[in-house]
Every structure is written in C-alpha cells, then in structure tokens.
Amino acid sequence: MIKFNPNSLPEAIASPIPQTLPPNLETAVRQKMAQQLEINPRLIKVTKSQRTTWQDCLPNNLGEIRSQPCKAVSRQGWSVTMSSPSENWVYYITNNGFITLDAPASLNKTILASLSKQLSLKPKQITIVAAQLTKGLPPCPINAACKVKPILGWRILVKNQEKPIFLGLNGQPLNYGNLISFLPRNVNTMSWDMGLKVLQDVVSRHHILTANLKVESIKSTKWNWCRSSGEGPTRPEMGICPDVEQTGWQMIVNSGANRYYYYIPTTAIPDQRFSPLPDGVQSLPTSIAAAIKKDAAKRAQVSLDQINLHQVEPKFFDNCLNIDNQKLHCRQFVQAGWQVQAIGGNVSSTNPTGVMASWTYHVNLTGNDIRFAKSGVYSPVP
Known part of the structure; x- marks a missing residue:
C-alpha cells in the first residue's frame, strides 16, 4: 500500500549516477502512453x-507478469514521467524495454479531489492499495437513450473501503452500463x-459483463438467527442474539463460474447508502472451501474433520491478494475474491490447552490463487 503522491516514485531507489534514457526506450514509452490515451505520440513528452x-517479478515468455505467486527480484532501469496535454503518468522501464505503468502514482489531482x-x-x-487503467461507461443522460x-x-481500491471506486480521467463516475x-x-x-x-456489485467483482450473467431467482424470505429458522443470510458472529424475525429478499445471481447469494433486509430499501454484498459462506465455491480446509488441516497437523470454515468475507484485493505488495505489479490491478477464516487445531505448542487456532486465507474468485495470510488464536465474541 502506498500513500498517494503524484510527484513521488514509490519504492524506487535513485541511482547516484544519473543516466540519460535511451532514445529507443523513450520512443517505446511514448508510443505506449499514446496507445493507452488514443492520441498522437507527438503530443507526449518526457518531463x-x-x-x-x-522489486518485481520476472515476466514470462509472453512478456506478462502473472498474478500467481512469484519471487521478487531486483529490476534495474528508469522511472519516467510522461506528460500529455491532460495527464502525467509514471512508468518503469527495464534496461531491456519492459514497460510498466505505475497507476497509483499516475492518479492526478482531479482524481484525488473526486x-x-x-x-x-x-x-x-x-491510501491507495491498487489502481488500474481501464474503460467504463459514463452515466446515461436523464430522459435520453443510453448510447x-x-x-x-481508473478503477481504484482505497484502504478500508469495501469496494473499488470507478472514475473517468475527468474524475466523474463510471459504471458497467445499463443492467436493467x-x-x-x-x-x-x-x-x-x-x-x-x-x-x-456482481459485475464489479468480475469487472466485465460475463456471458452467463443471469438472475437465477428473487424471492421474499424471513429469518431468525436465534431460532435458526427461515432462509436468510449466514448468522454473523455475535454475543447475545436478538430474538427477532427479520424480513427481506434473497437474490441469487450467476456470473462466470460463481453463484452469488444476496440478502436484502426490508429496512435497506429506503437507505440510499446501503451497498449490497454477497453472503460469503453461501457464495464461496465448494472447491475453494475444500482446498482451504485441506491446507489449514496440514498447518494445524490435525485431521480434516477438525477444521471448520468460520467466516467468509467478500473482498477486493490488489494483484497479489494483499499478501505481498512490495512488488511493482501488485498495485497495478484490482481483483475480487474472498477472505476466509478457518478454525481448528493449535497454532503452536505454547497455546493453552483447549484454545483453537484460526487460519486466514485470501483467495481470488476462481480459486486458482489461494494464499495463506496469517494464523492466530480464535477468540469468540463474548
């Protein structure tokens, strides 16, 4: 995570001997920015x-740095600020010409003000966790056809915010289109x-309109957490349970390989600030749950049936699932996933007898990137 400062070059260590950017690399980065902005390269200059x-990972044979875990190595090259008539963007260029746009360092004052x-x-x-350059749709004009x-x-993930913020270069909100x-x-x-x-919310988690996006069902429902009755959201961890019947709706949405369960309380309808989130426990794919339980059992050195998934929260992460964000490429992409807490076994032999351990994981939506985050002692809410 880095503090936003458009004039800084985060995580960079300046060489004591300044060197001139070679003309071929200057041309390459100018063309890249021009392509991204869709303008004439002549309008761009090195400032x-x-x-x-x-620190970053090495690209593969296709010239890409994948989101899978990789070992960071020291890269050498140039940090370059490129300027167009409206933007000032920061790029890192290796000696052999591999170019990376540092999106968080390129956000301008208009974006910051917004x-x-x-x-x-x-x-x-x-505090900017991650940002990515992308495209979206501005809001449709009132009483006009949406064309x-x-x-x-920019799609921007800010520390302590549940969801990324989607803004145009002019600082105005963007969205994924009319989904009605x-x-x-x-x-x-x-x-x-x-x-x-x-x-x-569903589309923002995939950052695209998936081909199979579909509302499976919407139905009225009631639930009472204390009596374990009704079809409702997973009971949150709580102390004294209020014996109250709640009403609302269950909405199930399919997108990609995921099936999301949403619960909307009746009290949320008039609340303009209400932001729906999928129920993590009910929405987490069973294959991911099984993989996490298997890893936690191995770490805890207990049998699989002694591990339980306790909490599952829908989350947005950087490109490294907020686990290893000192690498340059980690902060250039925002992705959705899950934070999963498993409990069972002991962290170490020094723990008191009978105290359960907790094992926290970060995982992407598809489950092909599961990373262990931390272990601790499970303390239930009194």
Missing part, C-alpha cells in the same frame, strides 16, 4: 527520467433500484 531499481469528496476524507488520509461510448478511466435488461419482470416486491445495485 522527468532517472535511473532506478525496484476520491476525497466521495469518501469524505482529506487527500492525506487516502454512451466507453471512456478511459438482466432483471426479471417480477422482482417479488423488491425495488428495481435494489436489484440494479446487486447486479452492479
């Missing part, structure tokens, strides 16, 4: 360059606006 070293306003935070209080074209912007056609005609008295909020 700052210096020799530097940084984040500040939206989050009600001062700019100095904003807006995709525009370039994906809602069934009958939403069982739940508001259409709430249904659209749920769909926007």
Whole structure:
C-alpha cells in the first residue's frame, strides 16, 4: 500500500549516477502512453527520467507478469514521467524495454479531489492499495437513450473501503452500463433500484459483463438467527442474539463460474447508502472451501474433520491478494475474491490447552490463487 503522491516514485531507489534514457526506450514509452490515451505520440513528452531499481517479478515468455505467486527480484532501469496535454503518468522501464505503468502514482489531482469528496476524507488520509487503467461507461443522460461510448478511466481500491471506486480521467463516475435488461419482470416486491445495485456489485467483482450473467431467482424470505429458522443470510458472529424475525429478499445471481447469494433486509430499501454484498459462506465455491480446509488441516497437523470454515468475507484485493505488495505489479490491478477464516487445531505448542487456532486465507474468485495470510488464536465474541 502506498500513500498517494503524484510527484513521488514509490519504492524506487535513485541511482547516484544519473543516466540519460535511451532514445529507443523513450520512443517505446511514448508510443505506449499514446496507445493507452488514443492520441498522437507527438503530443507526449518526457518531463522527468532517472535511473532506478525496484522489486518485481520476472515476466514470462509472453512478456506478462502473472498474478500467481512469484519471487521478487531486483529490476534495474528508469522511472519516467510522461506528460500529455491532460495527464502525467509514471512508468518503469527495464534496461531491456519492459514497460510498466505505475497507476497509483499516475492518479492526478482531479482524481484525488473526486476520491476525497466521495469518501469524505482529506487527500492525506487516502491510501491507495491498487489502481488500474481501464474503460467504463459514463452515466446515461436523464430522459435520453443510453448510447454512451466507453471512456478511459481508473478503477481504484482505497484502504478500508469495501469496494473499488470507478472514475473517468475527468474524475466523474463510471459504471458497467445499463443492467436493467438482466432483471426479471417480477422482482417479488423488491425495488428495481435494489436489484440494479446487486447486479452492479456482481459485475464489479468480475469487472466485465460475463456471458452467463443471469438472475437465477428473487424471492421474499424471513429469518431468525436465534431460532435458526427461515432462509436468510449466514448468522454473523455475535454475543447475545436478538430474538427477532427479520424480513427481506434473497437474490441469487450467476456470473462466470460463481453463484452469488444476496440478502436484502426490508429496512435497506429506503437507505440510499446501503451497498449490497454477497453472503460469503453461501457464495464461496465448494472447491475453494475444500482446498482451504485441506491446507489449514496440514498447518494445524490435525485431521480434516477438525477444521471448520468460520467466516467468509467478500473482498477486493490488489494483484497479489494483499499478501505481498512490495512488488511493482501488485498495485497495478484490482481483483475480487474472498477472505476466509478457518478454525481448528493449535497454532503452536505454547497455546493453552483447549484454545483453537484460526487460519486466514485470501483467495481470488476462481480459486486458482489461494494464499495463506496469517494464523492466530480464535477468540469468540463474548
């Protein structure tokens, strides 16, 4: 994680002997920025360059750094600030010409001001976890047909925020388009606006409209956590349980290989600030649950039946699942996934007898990247 400072080059160590950026590399980075902005390369110039070293993974034969765990190595090259008429972006270029846009370091004052306003935070209080350059759709004009074209912007993950913020280069909000056609005609008295909020959340987790995006069902439901009755959300960890019957809706949405369960309390409908989240325990694919239990049992040195999944939270992470973010490529991409807490066994022989251990994992949506985050002692809510 880095503090936003458009004039800084995070994690860079300047060489004591400055060297000039070779013309061929200057041309390459100018063309890359021009391609990204879709403008003439002649409108772009180098405003700052210096020799530097940084930590990152080596690219594969296709010239890509995959999101899978990899060993960081020291890379050498240049940090370069490129300027267009409206943007100042920071790039890292290796000696052999591998170019990486440092998105968090490239966010301008307009973007920072928009984040500040939206989050009600001062700019100095904003910590950028990750950002990525991407395209989205501006809001449709009121009382007009929605025929807006995709525009370039930033998808930004801010520390302590549940969801990324999607902004155009001008600081205005972007979205994934009008999703109303994906809602069934009958939403069982739940508001259409709430249904659209749920769909926007699903699409934001995949960052695309998947080919199989579909609302499987929307139905009214009731639940009482104390009596374990009804079909409702997974009971959160709590002390004294309020014996209250709650009402709302269950909405199930399929997207990609995932099946998401959402529960909307009746009290959430008039709340404009309500932001729906999938129920983690019910939405986590069984294959991921099995893989995590197997790893936790191995770490705890106990049998598989002694491990239970205790909490599953839907999360957004950087490209390294917030586990190893000192690498340059970690902060250049925002991805959705799950934070999973398993309990069972002991952390070490020094723990008191009868005290269970907790094992926390970060995992991406597909489950092909599962990373152990930490272990600790499980302390139930009194």
